[in-house]
Amino acid sequence: MIRTVAIVLAALALCACSGFQTMLDPAGDQARDIDVVWKTMLVVCGVMYVLVLGFLAWALWRARGAGRLAPDPITGETPADPQLRRSLTGWTALIAAGLVVLTTVSFLVDRSLAEAGPGPLKIKVTGNQWWWLIEYEGDLPSENVLTANELHLPAGRPAVIELRANDVIHSFWVPNLSGKEDLIPGRINYIAVTPRRIGDFRGQCAEFCGLQHAKMAFDVRVDTQKDFEAWMRRQTTSAANPTDARAVTGKQVFNSKACVMCHRIQGTDAGGTTGPDLTHLKSRRHIAAGTLPNDRGSLQAWIADPQGIKPGTKMPRVPLSADELNAVVAYLETLK
Numbered sequence: 613m614i615r616t617v618a619i620v621l622a623a624l625a626l627c628a629c630s631g632f633q634t635m636l637d638p639a640g641d642q643a644r645d646i647d648v649v650w651k652t653m654l655v656v657c658g659v660m661y662v663l664v665l666g667f668l669a670w671a672l673w674r675a676r677g678a679g680r681l682a683p684d685p686i687t688g689e690t691p692a693d694p695q696l697r698r699s700l701t702g703w704t705a706l707i708a709a710g711l712v713v714l715t716t717v718s719f720l721v722d723r724s725l726a727e728a729g730p731g732p733l734k735i736k737v738t739g740n741q742w743w744w745l746i747e748y749e750g751d752l753p754s755e756n757v758l759t760a761n762e763l764h765l766p767a768g769r770p771a772v773i774e775l776r777a778n779d780v781i782h783s784f785w786v787p788n789l790s791g792k793e794d795l796i797p798g799r800i801n802y803i804a805v806t807p808r809r810i811g812d813f814r815g816q817c818a819e820f821c822g823l824q825h826a827k828m829a830f831d832v833r834v835d836t837q838k839d840f841e842a843w844m845r846r847q848t849t850s851a852a853n854p855t856d857a858r859a860v861t862g863k864q865v866f867n868s869k870a871c872v873m874c875h876r877i878q879g880t881d882a883g884g885t886t887g888p889d890l891t892h893l894k895s896r897r898h899i900a901a902g903t904l905p906n907d908r909g910s911l912q913a914w915i916a917d918p919q920g921i922k923p924g925t926k927m928p929r930v931p932l933s934a935d936e937l938n939a940v941v942a943y944l945e946t947l948k
């Protein structure tokens with residue numbers, strides 16, 4: 613029985629300690645520091661909890677059937693009073709020591725979180741109901757990158773992310789990399805992130821921001837510096853002109869319908885900024901802010917009925933015939 617319980621607990625601990633969206637599996641400097649605070653709190657509070665319960669059980673055991681001891685007629689003390697005084701002093705010292713450890717660790721980690729390393733990569737993230745606008749500032753304006761819902765970072769290089777909001781308060785949270793930071797309309801906040809492990813992670817809006825708050829996620833890709841630079845270069849290119857007949861029709865449909873009012877496709881007439889930039893849509897893993905996988909079926913379903921998938925989203929249902937819908941999707945699939 614005890615063995616089974618131990619195996620179940622060990623399995624639970626292992627499941628909970630790895631993953632692409634968990635603070636228990638730190639993959640960056642800031643997350644590792646936060647992990648230190650979490651483990652210190654767990655140990656200090658766990659030890660206190662076990663001690664308090666242990667002594668309570670011991671006191672109850674000792675008090676079985678014991679009557680109240682008569683106080684000394686001169687001092688007014690019962691024989692138990694000196695021992696009580698000693699144990700109260702001991703407990704107070706123990707609690708004070710625990711609080712000092714917790715306060716010191718929190719203070720030091722809080723300070724380290726506020727510092728970004730030298731030569732940080734500068735990124736701007738803007739929260740919208742319910743998607744993320746992501747901008748990288750290049751050395752030249754032509755090297756600026758505009759994308760959505762997918763953050764790319766080079767491993768080992770500190771990044772400072774400037775956080776803004778267009779409508780309501782959102783919160784930026786990639787638990788494997790760092791803590792939470794709010795995006796507040798009318799003000800700019802910053803969060804430092806220094807990823808250390810190459811891999812895919814997931815971020816999630818962590819502040820209730822309306823109906824689709826839960827569907828306001830984003831992908832995070834941590835690459836080597838070389839792969840990151842290659843990604844940046846690809847992202848600065850304009851969309852290639854489609855060659856396939858259906859995709860050519862799709863481009864015409866896209867540019868003649870309401871789509872262009874909200875979406876930008878670099879190198880075409882589409883220049884809207886209300887919705888995500890679609891220039892390299894197919895390079896992303898998900899669509900609709902982490903809601904659906906980026907495949908043909910999802911694209912069709914999303915364009916056919918965005919309100920059915922994400923009720924309240926700003927994207928309206930644009931009336932399209934079946935042929936037009938297929939053509940638009942064929943065009944979007946060329947945006948690599």
Ligand code: CUA
Nearest residue numbers: 782817821825
């Ligand atoms: Cu944005 Cu919750």
